Amino acid sequence: MLIKAAVTHHKGSAFKIETVILSEPKENEVLIKVVASGVCHTDAIVRDQIAPVPLPAVLGHEGSGIVEKIGINVRTVRPGDHVVLSFSSCGQCEECLTGHPTTCNELNPLNFGGRMSDHTHRIFYKEQEVSTFFGQSSFSTYVVANEKNLVKVDKDVDLALLGPLGCGIQTGSGTVLNKLKPEFGSTIAIYGCGAVGLSAVMAAKIAGCSKIIAIDVHDHRLELAMELGATHALNGKEVVDVVAQIKEMTNGGAHYAIETTGVPVVVRQSVQALKNRGTVAIVGATGEVTFNIHQDLMADGKTMVGVVEGDAVPQVFIPKLIEYYKRGQFPFNKLIKFYNFDEINEAFEDSHTGKTVKPVLKM
Incomplete structure (x- = not known):
């Protein structure tokens, strides 16, 4: 045809x-x-x-x-x-x-x-x-x-x-709800407030995270993140030291993070701003990034994990998202x-x- x-x-x-x-x-x-x-x-x-x-x-x-x-x-x-x-x-x-x-x-x-x-x-x-x-x-x-x-x-x-x-909305929300599964009251930092990051913000609110920190360089996106459930918003162009700011907000670092930007300096920040034994999920298309593995990752027992499509089974997960939407939660x-x-x-x-x-x- x-x-x-x-x-x-x-x-x-x-x-x-x-x-x-x-x-x-x-x-x-x-x-x-x-x-x-x-x-x-x-x-x-x-x-x-x-x-x-x-x-x-x-x-x-x-x-x-x-x-x-x-x-x-x-x-x-x-x-x-x-x-x-x-x-x-x-x-x-x-x-x-x-x-x-x-x-x-x-x-x-x-x-x-x-x-x-x-x-x-x-x-x-x-x-x-x-x-x-x-x-x-x-x-x-x-x-x-x-x-x-x-x-x-x-x-x-x-x-x-x-x-x-x-794809995009499933990726952000699924990374929170299917992969990271943050405990009630835990803290999470979300780098990048496009569709993936903002979906993660909404999912983190559903999961009951106590502090949801959104990081972006567009003020209007940060405003939307706050409307959707973020408790804090940081403009990466304006904050002198994003890592220090997040550690101060979270008493030593976030339990979890999601990195959606693929920007090497931001990827490093997402690891460095974690609490000891914290986990960051990498979902953005990311090239080569240089780390000090001992200092940034191993010595504090941190985890970096790649996540594709929110580790979702679409036929199971997407109807759940629609139900959350109908109830006004997503x-x-x-x-x-x-x-x-x-x-x-x-x-x-x-x-x-x-x-x-x-x-x-x-x-």
Whole structure:
């Protein structure tokens, strides 16, 4: 079928909405009419080939939509169901079978390799094969995705809001609730107040953390962090010594931290500002960072752990987040600003500058 999709043709080029061909779903696949798709930093770093995916590609990996057609072996959804699309996993390796699909052995090829799980393509532009992203490519009006990518959701919540639950919001909240699991009354520092960091703020409030310290360089994001549950806010451009300030606030250091920025100096701060035996979760795309392992980590019994997608099983975790939202405990809608599909490049620019926390494209 002919659909509209935002095609990335070359490294760093603007998104271009084109007419492309989408193949029919195969036996374990589903055709979905996309209602909306979140814009994520991961899309930007792939567009710029910092994290390479074969080009041309249709990016987008925070889609939400309505099931139109199902393959003959699909059992979990039916036409008309509302779904959120999340990451791809094989479902067969040890990580998947023990409830950790976010560290699936095939995670990179399935999500960044450009092909579906059967190693073929579903999207074509002028007879040229086009890469699929995260098994969905949600910057398009329709997608074909494997059944394992889908999370069936309630129809009484605005479907356009829900796409970002599939990645960024799941990552921040899941890192708190699934991985760190902070004790009631413990302290946490959250570095970076984008969608991931602010989702972590909301989750830390749900978990009952006594001090939730938000660190960012944008005052309007820090203000939002305070509205969402942070107890303290630090502007990294204005505070002379972030580590000293956090230690003073927490009587020696935070029990937990989440680092979302990927900035080396901030990554070091996130470790240095921990209490003895504290734990920091690294969720931002981070390159090389230099540490004094003895001084910064080992001597105080600290832990640094990498977390992907909030260590979540999306089909279990995303419905929980929606229930928190319904009860007013997880107001992630306050992060979102809607854009029309043809405003995709503006949405990315607003995300880059910090003007918008979580842009969502309406198809």
